Amino acid sequence: MTDLRTTYMGIPLANPIVVGSCSLSKKIDSIKLLEEAGAGALVIKSLFEEQVQIERHEFDSTLGQHDEVFSEALSFFPKIEHGGAKDTSIGSSRRERQSRCRSLPASTA
Numbered sequence: 001m002t003d004l005r006t007t008y009m010g011i012p013l014a015n016p017i018v019v020g021s022c023s024l025s026k027k028i029d030s031i032k033l034l035e036e037a038g039a040g041a042l043v044i045k046s047l048f049e050e051q052v053q054i055e056r057h058e059f060d061s062t063l064g065q066h067d068e069v070f071s072e073a074l075s076f077f078p079k080i081e082h083g084g085a086k087d088t089s090i091g092s093s094r095r096e097r098q099s100r101c102r103s104l105p106a107s108t109a
Contacts, residue, residue: 006040011105013040021045034104041105 004015021043024030031042 004040008041008105011041013105014038015040017041018043031104039104044106 006013006016008016008018015038017039018041019025019034019039024034025042025044034042
């Protein structure tokens with residue numbers, strides 16, 4: 001069989017077939033099947049969407065704390081900070097479970 005080994009961004013791959021970020025890269029069973037089918041690498045979904053959802057929930061619950069207060073009491077509203085470093089540990093357990101079940105190189109999208 002032809003040797004299809006290659007490198008991508010310095011990462012050695014068994015072959016150039018890379019599974020893009022999709023619903024197949026969500027479940028551990030699917031990742032194992034992709035590896036068995038011969039995928040060279042895997043792109044897993046980014047945590048950004050989860051971080052946005054968590055922050056949105058926290059923001060909404062903070063704003064709702066003072067629903068029964070007069071609207072003139074503006075000092076009750078929280079100070080909003082945008083940007084900056086976020087907690088990168090969110091979703092790390094999912095990443096760890098995915099990395100333990102596979103030997104494919106993986107990246108996030």
